[in-house]
Amino acid sequence: MFGAQLPSVPASAVPDDVYLLDVREDDEWAAGHAPAAYHLPMTELPARLAEIPDDREVAVICRSGGRSGQVVGYLLRNGWDQVRNVEGGMGDWAAAGRPVVTDDGQPGRVA
Numbered sequence: 001m002f003g004a005q006l007p008s009v010p011a012s013a014v015p016d017d018v019y020l021l022d023v024r025e026d027d028e029w030a031a032g033h034a035p036a037a038y039h040l041p042m043t044e045l046p047a048r049l050a051e052i053p054d055d056r057e058v059a060v061i062c063r064s065g066g067r068s069g070q071v072v073g074y075l076l077r078n079g080w081d082q083v084r085n086v087e088g089g090m091g092d093w094a095a096a097g098r099p100v101v102t103d104d105g106q107p108g109r110v111a
Contacts, residue, residue, distance in 0.1 A: 006069055007076075008085040009059055012096035018059045021052060023071050024090070028063060032100040032108020034093060042067045045074065054080050061086040061093065063110065 014020065022033050023042040033039065040048055042062070052058060058080065060068040065088055072085040086093065090110040094100050100108040 008087050011092035018057050021060045028111050031111035057082045062089045064089040
């Protein structure tokens, strides 16, 4: 629906105070994620919409940007207006030198 007009932000420029929504699957999250990210697998999104703030900026991330782009489009169609796709997903996040950790705070990897 939005195509090239989808609001986005480079992984290297995601603000530290943004609500970072990670929509990857459980195994991908467990391998490694951004330290302050919130995990909500894409498949659970419709049932858990109330968990996503609509009064502040939300950046959505997945492994490469495809699933998060779909989620951004979905949120835009459902009333969110401060939402952006993280370009290149966790791959670009890690490549930009941003931290990737496991749930116990140890260094993680992008899976």
